[in-house]
Amino acid sequence: MDEKKIRVLIAKPGLDGHDRGAKVVARALRDAGMEVIYTGLRQTPQQIVEAAIQEDVDVIGLSILSGAHMRLCEKLLSIMKEKGLDIPVFVGGIIPRDDAEKLKQMGITEVYGPGTPLSKIVEDIRSICALKR
Amino acid sequence: MKQEIKELLDHYKRGDFRALARLITLCENGIFEDVDEIVEEKGGQIVGITGSPGAGKSSIIDHLALRYVERGEKVAVLAIDPSSPFTHGAFLGDRVRMRRLSTKGVFIRSMASRDGIGGLASAVGNVLRLLSGFGFSRIFLETVGVGQAEVDIMNVADTVILTLSPGIGDEIQLLKAGVMEIADIYVINKSDLEGAGNIRIMVETILSHEKSESDWRRRVVETSCVENRGFEELETAVNDHWKYLKESGELVKRQTKRRRYALISRFLQKIRLIVENADVERLTFDGLKRLLCDDIISVHNDKGG
Ligand SMILES: Nc1nc2c(ncn2[C@@H]2O[C@H](COP(=O)(O)OP(=O)(O)OP(=O)(O)O)[C@@H](O)[C@H]2O)c(=O)[nH]1
Ligand SMILES: [Mg+2]
Numbered sequence: 001m002d003e004k005k006i007r008v009l010i011a012k013p014g015l016d017g018h019d020r021g022a023k024v025v026a027r028a029l030r031d032a033g034m035e036v037i038y039t040g041l042r043q044t045p046q047q048i049v050e051a052a053i054q055e056d057v058d059v060i061g062l063s064i065l066s067g068a069h070m071r072l073c074e075k076l077l078s079i080m081k082e083k084g085l086d087i088p089v090f091v092g093g094i095i096p097r098d099d100a101e102k103l104k105q106m107g108i109t110e111v112y113g114p115g116t117p118l119s120k121i122v123e124d125i126r127s128i129c130a131l132k133r
Numbered sequence: 134m135k136q137e138i139k140e141l142l143d144h145y146k147r148g149d150f151r152a153l154a155r156l157i158t159l160c161e162n163g164i165f166e167d168v169d170e171i172v173e174e175k176g177g178q179i180v181g182i183t184g185s186p187g188a189g190k191s192s193i194i195d196h197l198a199l200r201y202v203e204r205g206e207k208v209a210v211l212a213i214d215p216s217s218p219f220t221h222g223a224f225l226g227d228r229v230r231m232r233r234l235s236t237k238g239v240f241i242r243s244m245a246s247r248d249g250i251g252g253l254a255s256a257v258g259n260v261l262r263l264l265s266g267f268g269f270s271r272i273f274l275e276t277v278g279v280g281q282a283e284v285d286i287m288n289v290a291d292t293v294i295l296t297l298s299p300g301i302g303d304e305i306q307l308l309k310a311g312v313m314e315i316a317d318i319y320v321i322n323k324s325d326l327e328g329a330g331n332i333r334i335m336v337e338t339i340l341s342h343e344k345s346e347s348d349w350r351r352r353v354v355e356t357s358c359v360e361n362r363g364f365e366e367l368e369t370a371v372n373d374h375w376k377y378l379k380e381s382g383e384l385v386k387r388q389t390k391r392r393r394y395a396l397i398s399r400f401l402q403k404i405r406l407i408v409e410n411a412d413v414e415r416l417t418f419d420g421l422k423r424l425l426c427d428d429i430i431s432v433h434n435d436k437g438g
Binding site: 004005007026027029030031032033034035036037038039040043046047050051053054055056 | 247
């Protein structure tokens with residue numbers, strides 16, 4: 001029997017135009033043996049939730065550089081709640097410390113600033129998936 | 134049957150995407166295996182799209198599927214990308230090109246090939262059955278056309294589209310044996326670029342020298358995703374082939390072939406797991422055979438007992 005694979009959705013909500021950071025993380029997760037579903041730029045929260053459902057992912061990772069993280073996360077979490085979707089959400093990007101705290105209170109699982117070691121992200125995802133099983 | 138699967142099937146039958154998605158995962162993980170005994174195909178057309186990496190398969194699905202959605206059809210996409218043989222991870226990026234579809238209620242699922250025996254994931258037969266049983270009227274299956282996958286796609290799809298493009302070495306690809314025999318429809322994509330005409334000539338030349346076993350006259354269609362051109366013709370070709378399959382009785386043959394393929398790949402996967410988990414270094418070939426028999430007998434007893 002196949003061991004259960006960790007599936008991760010990497011999405012880039014908002015209007016900022018480059019996704020290098022998101023791709024670097026996606027590759028690191030792939031190299032750690034995970035299946036990474038990459039959705040590309042400019043996804044609305046609605047689209048991200050839809051994709052998370054269809055792809056049946058264990059974790060959602062958002063990359064946000066636009067500064068609109070509060071609004072986007074709030075919207076995403078409220079749609080998820082409405083649909084009864086309980087999936088941990090990680091956020092990466094340039095996010096002020098105060099905002100990071102607020103995001104976590106809002107229900108975001110973890111916030112990663114620039115320079116976070118990729119190995120930490122991999123470990124965090126592994127341990128939260130192990131907990132859920 | 135496991136309680137979880139039973140409950141999911143109830144929701145699945147009521148048209149719940151989430152239950153469908155969960156069931157697909159259970160298929161992939163080898164937990165839900167007897168799909169063919171539980172779920173009936175409902176007769177949607179399974180359209181396989183293969184071709185070299187970057188030929189434009191996902192972009193074509195985006196354009197083509199949209200046409201069906203706009204006619205009110207229920208559409209699904211299953212997009213397979215290879216797993217890394219080293220890390221077993223995968224980067225599944227086909228959704229990027231299908232962004233328009235996701236807002237239109239199309240069910241899109243990305244799938245890693247994992248350790249499928251052929252080029253396709255071993256669960257693909259079961260997953261297609263789940264999609265068909267859900268009631269989608271068109272199901273698009275995208276797979277990278279390398280090695281065995283492009284042969285396997287013939288075993289699971291009703292209609293096979295081979296996508297070729299200028300500038301990515303498809304001119305050479307065409308000269309290799311096997312590539313041309315598989316498709317019902319040939320798409321020359323990126324016809325906005327130089328070199329598309331040459332590919333068309335090559336395809337038509339090869340086709341004119343080949344005898345086809347069926348009465349279907351293979352089509353060659355030029356498309357451009359950037360100029361949104363050729364998709365009406367492509368849709369017509371897909372519809373005509375579907376009509377041909379039904380009227381000629383060929384459809385039943387394809388359905389049988391698909392069921393056979395799903396069963397065989399499921400079985401081979403089982404054998405492979407037993408063999409790979411065995412202490413191969415210490416076993417002889419006969420020892421391995423015995424091990425396999427013991428395992429199969431024990432499964433048999435579990436079920437029969
Ligand atoms: N000029 C031109 N570019 C195209 C056309 N169709 C697709 N492309 C580009 O070709 C690249 C690959 O397109 P995809 O649709 O991702 O191709 P694919 O065959 O699905 O690729 P893989 O899934 O990676 O094998 C993208 O950069 C597209 O924008 C076209 O008709 N003309
Ligand atoms: Mg693709």
